[in-house]
Amino acid sequence: MALEITLFNPELIQTGLLIDGKWINTNRDLFPVFNPATNEEICKISIATEEDLLFAIDSAQLAMKEWQKYTAKERSKIIKTWYELIIANADDLAKILTFEQGKPLTEAKGEILYGASYFEWYAEEAKRIYGETIPANQPNQKILVEYEPVGVCAAITPWNFPNAMLARKVAPAVAAGCAMIAKPASQTPLSANALAYLGLKAGIPAGLLNVIHGHSGQIGEFFCSNPAIRKLTFTGSTEVGIWLYQNCANTMKKMSLELGGNAPLIVFEDADIDIAVDGIIKSKFRNSGQTCVCSNRIFIHNSIRDTVIEKLGIEIAKLKLGNGFDATTQLGPLIDNKAVIHAKSLVEDALTNNAQLITGGNIDINLGELFFQPTLINCETTNLRLFKEEIFAPILAVYGFDSDDEVIKLANSTPYGLASYFFSQNIKRIYHVAEALQYGMIGVNTGIISAENVPFGGVKMSGLGREGGHQGIEEYLQTKYVCMSLV
Numbered sequence: 001m002a003l004e005i006t007l008f009n010p011e012l013i014q015t016g017l018l019i020d021g022k023w024i025n026t027n028r029d030l031f032p033v034f035n036p037a038t039n040e041e042i043c044k045i046s047i048a049t050e051e052d053l054l055f056a057i058d059s060a061q062l063a064m065k066e067w068q069k070y071t072a073k074e075r076s077k078i079i080k081t082w083y084e085l086i087i088a089n090a091d092d093l094a095k096i097l098t099f100e101q102g103k104p105l106t107e108a109k110g111e112i113l114y115g116a117s118y119f120e121w122y123a124e125e126a127k128r129i130y131g132e133t134i135p136a137n138q139p140n141q142k143i144l145v146e147y148e149p150v151g152v153c154a155a156i157t158p159w160n161f162p163n164a165m166l167a168r169k170v171a172p173a174v175a176a177g178c179a180m181i182a183k184p185a186s187q188t189p190l191s192a193n194a195l196a197y198l199g200l201k202a203g204i205p206a207g208l209l210n211v212i213h214g215h216s217g218q219i220g221e222f223f224c225s226n227p228a229i230r231k232l233t234f235t236g237s238t239e240v241g242i243w244l245y246q247n248c249a250n251t252m253k254k255m256s257l258e259l260g261g262n263a264p265l266i267v268f269e270d271a272d273i274d275i276a277v278d279g280i281i282k283s284k285f286r287n288s289g290q291t292c293v294c295s296n297r298i299f300i301h302n303s304i305r306d307t308v309i310e311k312l313g314i315e316i317a318k319l320k321l322g323n324g325f326d327a328t329t330q331l332g333p334l335i336d337n338k339a340v341i342h343a344k345s346l347v348e349d350a351l352t353n354n355a356q357l358i359t360g361g362n363i364d365i366n367l368g369e370l371f372f373q374p375t376l377i378n379c380e381t382t383n384l385r386l387f388k389e390e391i392f393a394p395i396l397a398v399y400g401f402d403s404d405d406e407v408i409k410l411a412n413s414t415p416y417g418l419a420s421y422f423f424s425q426n427i428k429r430i431y432h433v434a435e436a437l438q439y440g441m442i443g444v445n446t447g448i449i450s451a452e453n454v455p456f457g458g459v460k461m462s463g464l465g466r467e468g469g470h471q472g473i474e475e476y477l478q479t480k481y482v483c484m485s486l487v
C-alpha cells in the first residue's frame with residue numbers, strides 16, 4: 001500500500017535500517033506497518049540480521065571515537081541544530097506519527113515539540129558535564145573526579161510515544177558523548193527513522209545513531225548478551241523490563257528502565273472541583289489513555305462523588321472519537337485489536353462485580369474496530385482488574401473514599417510507582433499526602449506533569465533511573481576518580 005500522506009519533505013519517510021549513516025533497504029524479511037485508524041497497510045520495513053547488528057556495534061564504536069574528538073561546544077551546536085531541524089519539520093513528523101500510531105494530529109504535533117525539547121535541553125547540558133577536585137588526605141596529591149560517556153548504548157522504545165520516547169534517550173546519550181543503537185516498536189518504526197534522518201542532516205557522525213528493526217526477542221537477546229553494549233535503556237512494559245534487567249546482569253550493563261504505571265488520582269473534599277475535573281480528563285484521555293502516566297484509579301471523596309461524576313459525564317460527552325487526521329478529533333483509535341480485547345475484558349470484569357457503566361464501554365463500529373469509546377465506570381469495590389492492571393485505554397474508573405489514611409493506603413496498594421495525582425486546596429494536606437505517596441512523580445492540582453527539565457521516572461515495579469532534567473544525562477555517564485601523587 002503506497003503511503004497516503006503528503007509531506008513537504010518526503011525523504012523523512014525511510015523504511016530501511018540506519019547503520020553507519022546509511023539507509024539499508026534489505027528487500028528481504030520485511031514486516032508491515034499499519035494505520036490504526038483504517039487497519040490498512042502503510043508500508044513494509046526491513047528486518048535486521050545478526051550481521052546487521054554486529055555491523056551497527058562496530059559502527060557505533062568507531063562513531064564514539066569520532067564524537068570524542070569534538071569539543072563539548074561543538075557537540076552542543078550539532079544537537080541544537082538537530083532541535084532546529086525537528087522544529088522546522090514538525091508538521092511532517094506529526095503526520096508520520098499520526099499515520100502509524102493513530103493519535104490526533106494536534107497531540108502528535110505536541111509530542112514532536114515535546115521530543116524536540118529534549119534536544120534543546122541536552123544541547124545545553126552537553127556543555128555542563130562538570131567534574132570536581134577533592135582535597136587530598138596526603139601531601140603532594142591532587143584528586144580529580146571526572147564523568148565520562150558510559151559507552152555504546154542500546155535503546156528499546158514503545159509505540160505509544162514513538163518520537164518523544166526515543167528523543168528522551170538519544171538527546172542525553174549523544175550529549176554525554178555516547179553512540180546509540182535504537183530498536184523502536186515494530187508498530188511505529190517510521191517516527192524513529194525520521195528522527196534519525198534529521199540527526200544525520202544536523203551533522204552527527206555516521207554510526208552515532210543507528211536504528212534497527214526486527215524480531216524484538218532476538219534483538220533483545222543480542223543487546224543483553226553483547227559486552228560491547230555498556231548501557232541499555234528501555235521504555236515499555238514492566239514484564240519486558242524485568243526480562244531485560246535479568247538478562248543484562250551477565251554483562252553488567254548500566255540500566256535505565258521506564259516501565260508500566262497504574263496512577264492513582266485523588267480528589268479530596270477540599271479540592272476545587274472544576275480544576276479536579278479538568279485534571280482528570282487531561283490525565284486520563286491523552287493518547288486515548290495509552291500513556292504510562294495516565295490516571296488509572298480515580299478516588300473521589302464520598303461527600304463530592306456524585307457531583308464530580310456528573311461533571312465528568314458532561315466533559316466525557318464532549319470528547320470526539322475519530323481519525324487522527326480529522327481536525328476535530330480528540331481521541332484516536334487504540335493501537336491494535338489486542339488492545340481492544342484487553343479494554344473490553346476490563347469493562348466486563350468490572351460490570352460482573354457490581355460496577356455501574358455510566359457511558360461508553362465498547363467500540364464505535366461506525367468508525368472502525370479499534371475506536372474504543374471514552375468510558376466512565378463507577379466502581380463499588382477495588383477487587384477489580386481495572387484497579388490492579390494498567391488500563392491503557394480511555395476507561396475512567398471511579399472509587400469512593402472517606403478518610404486520608406484510607407485513600408493513601410489504597411493509592412499505594414499496587415506494585416507500581418510511576419505517576420500519581422491529587423487535588424486539594426489545603427497546604428497541610430498537600431504536604432502530608434505528597435510525603436506519603438510512594439511514586440516517582442506527583443502532580444498536585446494538575447494532571448499534566450511531563451517536561452524536559454524534570455526527572456521523569458518511577459519507583460518499585462515502574463522502573464529504574466530518570467529521563468529529563470540534569471539527572472537524565474547522568475544515566476549515560478560513568479565516574480572516574482584520579483589520584484595524582486606529585487612526587
Ligand SMILES: NC(=O)c1ccc[n+]([C@@H]2O[C@H](COP(=O)([O-])OP(=O)(O)OC[C@H]3O[C@@H](n4cnc5c(N)ncnc54)[C@H](O)[C@@H]3O)[C@@H](O)[C@H]2O)c1
Nearest residue numbers: 157158159184185216217220236237240258259260261292
Ligand atoms: N515509564 C515510561 O516512561 C513509559 C513510557 C511509555 C510506555 N511505557 C510502558 O510501555 C508499555 C506499552 O508499550 P509497549 O506495548 O510497546 O510495551 P512492550 O514492553 O510490549 O514493548 C516495548 C518495546 O520493547 C520491545 N520488546 C518486546 N519484547 C521484547 C524483548 N523480549 N526483548 C527486547 N525488546 C522487546 C517491543 O518491540 C517495543 O519496542 C506500557 O506498560 C507503558 O506503561 C512506559
Ligand SMILES: O=C[C@H](O)CS(=O)(=O)O
Nearest residue numbers: 160161290291292293450
Ligand atoms: O507513556 C508515557 C510517556 O512518558 C508519555 S509522557 O512523557 O507523559 O508524554
